[in-house]
Amino acid sequence: MNKKQLSIVIVLVVVGIIVGIKMHSPTPDKAPMDVHMGRSKGNPQAKVKIIEYIDFQCPACAFGVDFLKKFFNDHPNDIYIQVHYFPLTNMHRHAMTSALYSECASRQGKFWELDDLMIAQQSQWAQLISPDPVFQSMATQVGMNMDQLNTCLASNEARQVINDEKSAGQSLGISSTPTYFINGKMVVGTKSLQDELKTYFPS
Amino acid sequence: MWFLIRLMIGGVFLAASWAKVLAPYQNFLYVVQAYQVLPSWAEVLVAQIFPWVELITGLFVFLGLWTPWALRAALTLFAVFIVVVGQALLRNLPLESCGCFGEWIHLKPQMVIALDSACFLLTFLLLRQIIQTKKFSLDSYFDRI
Numbered sequence: 001m002n003k004k005q006l007s008i009v010i011v012l013v014v015v016g017i018i019v020g021i022k023m024h025s026p027t028p029d030k031a032p033m034d035v036h037m038g039r040s041k042g043n044p045q046a047k048v049k050i051i052e053y054i055d056f057q058c059p060a061c062a063f064g065v066d067f068l069k070k071f072f073n074d075h076p077n078d079i080y081i082q083v084h085y086f087p088l089t090n091m092h093r094h095a096m097t098s099a100l101y102s103e104c105a106s107r108q109g110k111f112w113e114l115d116d117l118m119i120a121q122q123s124q125w126a127q128l129i130s131p132d133p134v135f136q137s138m139a140t141q142v143g144m145n146m147d148q149l150n151t152c153l154a155s156n157e158a159r160q161v162i163n164d165e166k167s168a169g170q171s172l173g174i175s176s177t178p179t180y181f182i183n184g185k186m187v188v189g190t191k192s193l194q195d196e197l198k199t200y201f202p203s
Numbered sequence: 204m205w206f207l208i209r210l211m212i213g214g215v216f217l218a219a220s221w222a223k224v225l226a227p228y229q230n231f232l233y234v235v236q237a238y239q240v241l242p243s244w245a246e247v248l249v250a251q252i253f254p255w256v257e258l259i260t261g262l263f264v265f266l267g268l269w270t271p272w273a274l275r276a277a278l279t280l281f282a283v284f285i286v287v288v289g290q291a292l293l294r295n296l297p298l299e300s301c302g303c304f305g306e307w308i309h310l311k312p313q314m315v316i317a318l319d320s321a322c323f324l325l326t327f328l329l330l331r332q333i334i335q336t337k338k339f340s341l342d343s344y345f346d347r348i
Binding site: 003006010014021022025173175176186187188192195 | 262
């Protein structure tokens with residue numbers, strides 16, 4: 001075997017190994033659409049179904065949430081949105097705490113109200129050593145039952161839901177937030193989200 | 204010593220590319236978009252092709268196959284990284300991490316400039332010492348037969 005032939009063989013073997021590994025990984029097209037009632041809004045029969053994987057402390061996610069909120073208000077019957085947790089705990093110290101409050105709010109049907117407040121005040125609570133007093137105050141403001149909230153926060157159940165959802169996201173190849181699945185197609189970041197939505201809503 | 208540096212430079216490219224080629228290209232597209240240097244269509248193209256270029260370059264440098272050409276490719280890639288990350292720093296773009304090693308290692312852009320500059324210099328020296336660099340390489344095997 002000469003040098004050129006060996007080079008081609010090496011490249012083909014490596015490409016083959018990688019393609020083989022990728023073929024056995026779950027694909028983004030298999031993104032889940034199970035019912036997460038408390039964290040879903042819109043028309044379940046809408047032509048555009050969006051799953052967003054977010055970290056409540058991530059600034060890009062806040063931008064994405066604001067954008068989607070406005071977009072949803074402009075197209076209320078054409079979009080279905082479902083939020084999944086993907087706390088980047090190695091980058092954001094309050095990622096898990098904020099996700100826990102959100103999950104507990106979801107169980108009281110207050111997810112979207114708390115989500116609005118958390119995102120609007122993200123830059124403030126992200127700086128705090130402990131954001132709990134701020135989150136507790138937000139929970140009161142949106143009318144949550146505080147006993148139920150504190151029981152939920154103390155239980156392991158909400159944390160388990162968050163960790164399971166993050167693991168599911170990782171198995172789909174998610175590594176950054178915000179990541180969206182629009183009708184099953186994976187897009188990462190708000191710029192790609194905007195570009196993809198333009199294909200459904202050109203005007 | 205020179206062949207060890209060659210292995211290290213090849214290893215840097217292999218480590219940087221491995222996670223990126225295995226992950227969905229959309230993750231690297233997000234990184235490319237953060238640097239704000241290309242039009243949208245070119246960002247997608249770069250996100251799909253660039254990790255493979257890194258992988259093949261790293262593999263050839265590591266194995267010492269077509270070594271001078273692989274080193275020139277590595278030199279060009281390091282220069283591109285320095286320029287792209289440098290312009291992001293000059294423009295104060297909000298980069299939390301360079302995104303160069305996928306999700307394996309998070310490096311601040313300032314650290315990336317330092318690492319890439321050191322690698323650029325070492326790669327340049329490898330090219331200058333090409334005979335020693337080819338020690339324990341596939342090139343040296345083919346040169347002998």
